[in-house]
Amino acid sequence: MNRQNVGVIVVFLILGVLVAARAFVGDGMGRVYTRLDPVEMVRIDRPVLDATLVETETETQTQTTESVWVRSDSDQARDFATASSQTVAWNRSEPVTPAEAFAAFESGETAGIRLDWPRTIGLWVAAFFTLAIFSFLYKDNPFYKVAESVVVGVSAAYWMVVGFWDMIVPNLLGNLAPGFVQATFLPGLDAASPQWAYLIPATFGVLLLTRLLPKGQWLSLWTLAFIVGTTAALRMVAYIEGDFLSQINATVQPVYQVVTDADGGVDGYATFWASLRQLTLLIGVLACLTYFFFSVEHKGAVGGVARLGIWFLMITFGAAFGFTVMGRIALLAARFEFLFDDWLWLIDPTNQRVVASAVGLLG
Amino acid sequence: MKRTVPLIITATVGVVLIVSNFIPAFRAWGEEATTFFSIIAAIAFVLGGGSLLKVHLRKISDRNAGWGYSIVVLGTFFATLAVGLLKIGVTPNPAFPDMPWAGDVQARGTAFWWAYEYTFKPLTSTMFAMLAFYIASAAFRAFRAKNLEAMLLLGTAFIILLGRTFAGYWLTSWIPIDGPFSGLRIEELSVYIMQVFNTAGNRAIIIGIALGIASTSLKILMGLDRSYLGGGN
Incomplete structure (x- = not known):
């Protein structure tokens, strides 16, 4: 270990001692408090009063019911829930300020307010990474390299997950297998018949992945050609309309x-x-x-x-x-x-x- | 085959989309193509992930310099991927609580949100924030008011910087705000520069970019520019 690495470690140790000292002065530091809010939903069959708004096979039907989920402490749940009604419960955490938390602890009425360990740990992790990145101002060091590696790993996975849930599931699977997607992931989706045109991006997507194979990588050029053609056409029209003409119009x-x-x-x-x-x-x-x-x-x-x-x-x-x-x-x-x-x-x-x-x- | 088919695909897709823009009945094709593009971009993230795996697994297996950091990369990659795809810690959608997969993976409190809020966000924003130091350092070394052009650049940057701070407001606060010389107050001067000189320069640049994109797009669609296929002409 050379002198500069020792210097970085010494600086981090001094910071660590200062932070530890700060943790025991006054109200402490770096804590996140949340209020645990239990949520219980119950499925009820409630009558639909205005039958004219409901499409039924027999127009003469005057009273029908619809199955909906409501909070178990709501008036509707009290009126229509039965012992056999299906219920689902979970906990929701809402952040509260330290001021609220300290006041609640002081008065003894915590009302679900607690120290949120996962978020508190997260806060310290975020602080460590922030300092690790700033440490590069001195020179490249192991702390910075760890932080840099975490950025690469997390961001690659982050965009993959976002792309999957926000684009592939609703737009690709939602068009190719709408019934399955509606029943599993997106209950609000309109389950129309499959749109087979979406086999085009699916095929091009699969061809793109051939780049990872030892042979047949040239097939990914077809996808690249589609991307380039689409971008060139859309951008050309958009830039001519949105930038070129509009800027001249605004100037003259x-x-x-x-x-x-x-x-x-x-x-x-x-x-x-x-x-x-x-x-x-x-x-x-x-x-x-x-x-x-x-x-x-x-x-x-x-x-x-x-x-x-x-x-x-x-x-x-x-x-x-x-x-x-x-x-x-x-x-x-x-x-x-x-x-x-x-x-x-x-x-x-x-x-x-x-x-x-x-x-x-x-x- | 390897080069002809991509050229045909590019030309066909491009021409169809441009022509559809002029036919009202087919204008929606452009939106559809944008969605196709976004889907392929999402699949390209999978390609990026695969490529990341390939590079770092090779680095680890070869015990190359810094292979330990590759373990960190892959560890955080798989952890984030797992909590995101498996929707760990996701609470049900209140409208459909009986469907466990219908919850929002990015909602506050989920494990994926935790990864974003406490790792991705602080790391990326700190990296961008650090550029403040490097820009200041580079400016200090590179900016020399040795001719009129350099002085204009330097002076404008100085006024814009001051105009966004309390110091700038304080320096010229003695000029009456409703007087005939109120335009000389630094915050007013800053706004004037942005609205007139900056707008004029940006407009010319935007017009140039638009023309450049239009000509490059035409060259690509007509097969004159094949650089995206690699291997020269």
């Missing part, structure tokens, strides 16, 4: 922009600035397009306009840079807020632990 506007005041008269001051703004915009777009036009040599008047275009583009890039930096700094602030607020409980911008602090001081 009257330079004289009349702004009226509350009395309906022309506001000269505002009209002047609005017109200047429109004129600058028009000149800027034309100058930038001139710079992008390479069929004419950028000399003389064209060169002058192109140079003006460069100035506009430099301002655009400067603005984009400023915006990007601000975006990243906002993300950075959010991570620090997570560390100091959610984990270390050192700051409390949303007053989540006000009561907790008071209780701690009283104790």
Whole structure:
């Protein structure tokens, strides 16, 4: 182990000691409380009063019943549930603030509020990973590499799972085997007859997976060709309609922009600035397009306009840079807020632990 | 066969979709094709997962440098995959509680949500947040106001940065907000730059991109650009 690795480990150990010390000062830190809310549903057969709204084979039927699930503590459950009614129960956890939790523990009326161990462990795991990623600012180290490996593993699986439940099940299986999908995964799905056209993406999907086989990998090119053809056609139309034409349409506007005041008269001051703004915009777009036009040599008047275009583009890039930096700094602030607020409980911008602090001081 | 069929597929799909865009009765084909595309993209994630397995299993079996981290990759991959596909910890859908597979896998409190909330989200957002340091460092080393263009870029970035902070507001707060020079307040200047100069530059760039995409798409659909098939022409 070289000196730098020892340095990283020492820094982490010091942080660990500081965190351990923080855990025993005041109200502690890094805990998540939830309220356990038991849910029990019961299936009832309730009468449908307005038979005209129900499609029945005999139009003369005046009273029918429908089978629905309702909460077991609802009025309908009390009226229509029987001893043989089917019930299903589970627990739902709703997060509560530490302030609420401390107040409940102090008064002795916890009402299902408890320390949520899985989420508390999750909070500490998230804090560890946040620090592990920040450790790269010093240099590459084993903590960072572990965090990096976790990102790769989790994100690959995350997108696979999301793709499966959000796309493959409802759109592919839901169209090829709607009855099965409705009965198993998506009860709200309209179980129409199968749409055999969806065999096309299924086939192309299977062909794509041939890339993993030792032979026949060239078959995946067929899928790639489908993707490229679809993207090229859809993007071409979308960009021409949505970007090219709309941007020209927004630019080619009257330079004289009349702004009226509350009395309906022309506001000269505002009209002047609005017109200047429109004129600058028009000149800027034309100058930038001139710079992008390479069929004419950028000399003389064209060169002058192109140079003006460069100035506009430099301002655009400067603005984009400023915006990007601000975006990243906002993300950075959010991570620090997570560390100091959610984990270390050192700051409390949303007053989540006000009561907790008071209780701690009283104790 | 290996190159002709893909070219025919690309041209056929592309031409059919473009033509369908001009025939109202067939306009829905575009939406259908988008759904097909999304389904194939979802299946491509399986390909990505398979490829990940292949690479890291080989690394482990060959005992290559850093093979221990490959175990972490595969461990977290399989764990997340298992809790997501098996819907571990998913509570039933209140409307259909008798169907255990009908619950939402991404709902708060599920094991998959836990993996997202406490690993994926903090890790990715911290990685992006770290770019703040690197952008600042790169800017400090690279930005030199040695000519007019560089000064414009630097000055604009400075005004935009200040305009989004309290410091920027405070610096020019002495200029009356309803006076004729209110436009010189940094927050106003920042808005003006974004609405006029930035819009002008972006419009020209967007028009250029749109033209570039249209010409590239046509080249692909007509078979002039075959680079996506690999192996040159």
